[in-house]
Amino acid sequence: MRSVAVKGEVLRIFVSESQRHNGQPLYHVIVDRAREAQLYGATVLKPTLGFGTHRVLHTNLAFEVSLDMPILIEIIGTETAIDAFLPMLDDIITEGIVTREHVEVFRYHSEDSN
Amino acid sequence: MAAATRNLQNSPELAQSAIPSNAAFMDTASTPATQKFLLRIFIDKFQKWHHRSTYHEIVERARDEGIAGASVLQGMEGFGQNGRVLQKHFWLPSNEEMIVEIIDDEHKLRSFLESIEPILKDAVVTLQPMRVIRYFAEGKKHIA
Numbered sequence: 001m002r003s004v005a006v007k008g009e010v011l012r013i014f015v016s017e018s019q020r021h022n023g024q025p026l027y028h029v030i031v032d033r034a035r036e037a038q039l040y041g042a043t044v045l046k047p048t049l050g051f052g053t054h055r056v057l058h059t060n061l062a063f064e065v066s067l068d069m070p071i072l073i074e075i076i077g078t079e080t081a082i083d084a085f086l087p088m089l090d091d092i093i094t095e096g097i098v099t100r101e102h103v104e105v106f107r108y109h110s111e112d113s114n
Numbered sequence: 115m116a117a118a119t120r121n122l123q124n125s126p127e128l129a130q131s132a133i134p135s136n137a138a139f140m141d142t143a144s145t146p147a148t149q150k151f152l153l154r155i156f157i158d159k160f161q162k163w164h165h166r167s168t169y170h171e172i173v174e175r176a177r178d179e180g181i182a183g184a185s186v187l188q189g190m191e192g193f194g195q196n197g198r199v200l201q202k203h204f205w206l207p208s209n210e211e212m213i214v215e216i217i218d219d220e221h222k223l224r225s226f227l228e229s230i231e232p233i234l235k236d237a238v239v240t241l242q243p244m245r246v247i248r249y250f251a252e253g254k255k256h257i258a
Binding site: 002005008010027028031034035040041042043044045046074076101102103104105106107108109110 | 154156187188189190191192193194211213227231234235236237238239240241242
């Protein structure tokens with residue numbers, strides 16, 4: 001079942017896999033916090049190659065062992081929800097890149113979940 | 115008679131249908147410059163439609179409808195419409211999210227989305243404008 005299209009935003013957070021917050025992987029903490037907030041969804045993606053603020057090339061090729069892979073977290077929500085989420089993000093991210101952009105959001109529910 | 119044929123050839127509908135969709139993709143005469151749209155469908159990897167993964171079905175339908183291109187990205191963790199955290203464990207069948215990314219004209223994407231609505235369950239879909247600046251197809255380079 002489709003909901004009405006709403007104006008929303010997509011937040012993309014680029015951090016590294018090794019970053020931690022209170023002993024837990026940072027990306028995992030971000031997804032947990034996003035779920036507690038009034039956001040529509042979050043997805044963690046693992047790129048195969050990349051570089052970040054340190055300009056060190058990260059790779060997942062077995063012969064070039066790298067333990068510090070980049071991680072991309074995409075979060076979708078309303079502008080208000082993202083605004084409310086950002087201060088928390090500022091508290092737990094010490095290094096990384098965050099982008100946000102406007103999108104139209106459509107949400108679909110299966111009949112049994114509503 | 116000849117004039118009628120020429121008129122037919124000049125009619126935009128005919129010109130549109132005569133060109134393969136990929137070649138028409140960057141045709142500035144038929145679409146306003148390079149303004150395209152990006153449709154992204156966030157969906158559970160294990161959701162099925164008639165014994166086939168829903169994301170797979172979406173890509174097949176996009177191809178059948180002559181959409182310019184589609185990519186599927188695999189997520190490793192996330193939560194979606196029903197709020198449960200989908201996390202990959204190496205010892206369990208994983209619940210992961212997939213993202214299907216499709217780029218084309220706004221009206222094509224809107225009608226495509228409408229056509230696949232019956233197979234979308236617990237999905238989040240985003241639509242946003244984007245500029246396509248280079249398009250390589252059939253050995254030709256289109257520069258905007």
